[in-house]
Amino acid sequence: MDLKAEISRLKKVKNAVILAHNYQVPDVLDVADFIGDSFNLAERGLEVDADIIVFCGVSFMAETAKILTPHKRVLLPSLAAICPMAAMVDVATVRFLKKEHPDAAVVSYVNTTADVKAESDICCTSANAISIVNSLPNKKVIMVPDKHLSAYVAAHTDKEIIAPKGFCYVHSKILPAAVNAAKAEHSNAEILLHPECPAETLAMADQILSTAGMLRYVMDSDNDEFIIGTEEGMIDVLQRNAPTKKFYPVGGVCVQQKKVNLERVYDALNEEKNEIFVDEEVARKAFDAIQRMLKAGRHD
Ligand code: 13P
Numbered sequence: 007m008d009l010k011a012e013i014s015r016l017k018k019v020k021n022a023v024i025l026a027h028n029y030q031v032p033d034v035l036d037v038a039d040f041i042g043d044s045f046n047l048a049e050r051g052l053e054v055d056a057d058i059i060v061f062c063g064v065s066f067m068a069e070t071a072k073i074l075t076p077h078k079r080v081l082l083p084s085l086a087a088i089c090p091m092a093a094m095v096d097v098a099t100v101r102f103l104k105k106e107h108p109d110a111a112v113v114s115y116v117n118t119t120a121d122v123k124a125e126s127d128i129c130c131t132s133a134n135a136i137s138i139v140n141s142l143p144n145k146k147v148i149m150v151p152d153k154h155l156s157a158y159v160a161a162h163t164d165k166e167i168i169a170p171k172g173f174c175y176v177h178s179k180i181l182p183a184a185v186n187a188a189k190a191e192h193s194n195a196e197i198l199l200h201p202e203c204p205a206e207t208l209a210m211a212d213q214i215l216s217t218a219g220m221l222r223y224v225m226d227s228d229n230d231e232f233i234i235g236t237e238e239g240m241i242d243v244l245q246r247n248a249p250t251k252k253f254y255p256v257g258g259v260c261v262q263q264k265k266v267n268l269e270r271v272y273d274a275l276n277e278e279k280n281e282i283f284v285d286e287e288v289a290r291k292a293f294d295a296i297q298r299m300l301k302a303g304r305h306d
């Protein structure tokens with residue numbers, strides 16, 4: 007069976023759209039109606055005109071789409087596609103931090119579960135973390151769960167940042183040695199790094215950007231060569247949009263994002279299975295935090 011043709015047919019019959027994160031495998035990107043970063047996908051989830059969203063990414067992204075559009079059915083092709091960093095902070099930890107710091111605002115990275123978002127004043131993504139924190143009236147900000155993103159924000163604000171010790175196992179392994187080695191081989195290449203990387207690596211960046219920010223930067227740049235410090239799948243997205251430019255990856259693979267494949271997209275859509283549900287009360291509170299973030303816009 008030609009899976010791509012069959013998925014296309016099913017999309018029409020079922021009035022479904024496929025949203026895919028930039029780290030998805032090329033076959034999945036091929037069938038996607040929209041490809042983007044976490045901010046783009048949250049925005050698109052809200053706007054999309056369809057009965058079914060097949061969300062090719064990890065579970066927090068599908069949950070965000072469901073929270074924004076509760077009347078649509080959201081399917082996640084692999085229910086095992088769970089961001090390990092999002093599992094590094096729970097509601098009890100956020101409540102404890104709120105008790106310890108009652109005057110602090112709570113900013114949750116979009117890489118969190120719905121119930122953590124529901125405990126938050128506002129969400130952020132890699133595209134707007136600094137501006138969201140700086141926009142808050144509070145002097146103190148609890149920022150969960152990524153210690154590297156929080157350190158990056160802390161370096162660009164006067165606010166006191168309280169952060170637990172979560173991390174992305176892919177980005178935290180992008181170390182200065184790898185960037186140095188790539189730069190030694192490709193001296194003209196610009197270094198684009200994701201803010202989930204450690205501070206010592208970010209110190210080497212020409213630009214610190216979300217994944218969609220990297221794509222926009224590459225498309226607008228006169229430069230032809232780039233060292234890319236994020237999950238390796240980003241290279242496929244950059245290469246298909248800028249086929250004449252050269253990209254040198256220094257990031258590894260996110261196993262969880264790669265749990266989605268063409269067969270699973272087909273099965274999810276064909277059987278309408280792996281539907282995502284979010285508790286109504288949790289969704290109502292989380293909606294406010296996500297909406298505030300969307301209203302603030304992106305700043306990368
Ligand atoms: P963005 O694509 O939003 O920059 O996030 C990267 C990421 O790690 C998502 O899981």
Ligand code: SF4
Pocket residue numbers: 064088089090091092117174175176177237260261262263
């Ligand atoms: Fe989570 Fe990192 Fe994978 Fe993104 S790349 S889904 S932050 S583990």
